Amino acid sequence: MQFDSLDDIRAFCRDLPRGDQRLADSAARRQQNLTKPRESLGRLEELAIWLAQWQGREMPRLDRVTIAVFAGNHGVAARGVSAYPPAVTAQMVANFAGGGAAINQIAKAASAELCVVPIELDHPTRDFTEAAAMDEGEFLSAVDAGYRSVPEDCDLLAVGEMGIANTTTAATLCAALLGGGAARWAGRGTGVD
Structure with a gap:
């Protein structure tokens, strides 16, 4: 690690x-x-x-573009905050792998490599309304997975995420970092939650 x-x-x-x-x-x-x-x-x-x-060059290049999508399940989904069950996360990862998602078409149009990184899909984080979503070891493991997924010779990295209840999680994080108004902005509909 x-x-x-x-x-x-x-x-x-x-x-x-x-x-x-x-x-x-x-x-x-x-x-x-x-x-x-x-x-x-x-x-x-x-x-x-x-x-x-x-x-580090006057004429930037985009010869090697990577789109990294990190997928994980959020424990807060058990509270019914999403219209979809957590099983949809794994289904979406399979759809990415099969080339059937919008991000696959975006990557193809941009001549970018799509890298999908499922993180412990069978072990969701804890419900953050009851306990810390991750302990330090789990957090370090997730950060390490992200760090290892970045190619060294990448000209540009675009990062995304997928996971049921991600909007709730993002809105809560924004509220914690930036204040309540940010939660209303972050929680606006973004598609599959």
Whole structure:
């Protein structure tokens, strides 16, 4: 396991590499010199500059794009917070594997590799209304699974998740981190809960 303790994660996060501002500035200047109206590509220009900064090259590339979808079951689903039973999580993972989900088509259109990571589907987290959803070891194991799923030579990583009761879990997390108003925003319908 990459992380043996929460302190390992904290140390890792404190020591993350910084993007190269010099390359971001160079990419921004390049945008101004291209034959097009200034800022005509809107967010695409901002994204190209951001990618240049974090990829460490003035001309960013998207040769290897990975979409990682993490799937897990939330114990709070036992409270009936979702229109679907927890068994749907495994069914959706099977649908991803079979190429039948919307994310499969998005990945195909983007020439991206789709990586689906089921995490302990037979062992949902605990109901967070009654106890901590995960103990430290379970949390470290989940973080480790995420860390190990990122390819080293990936040009861009897009991350998603799937799991029945995920909207409830996300809304509660947002409320805890940002306050009650965030829970109302995060809890808006997003499709399969």
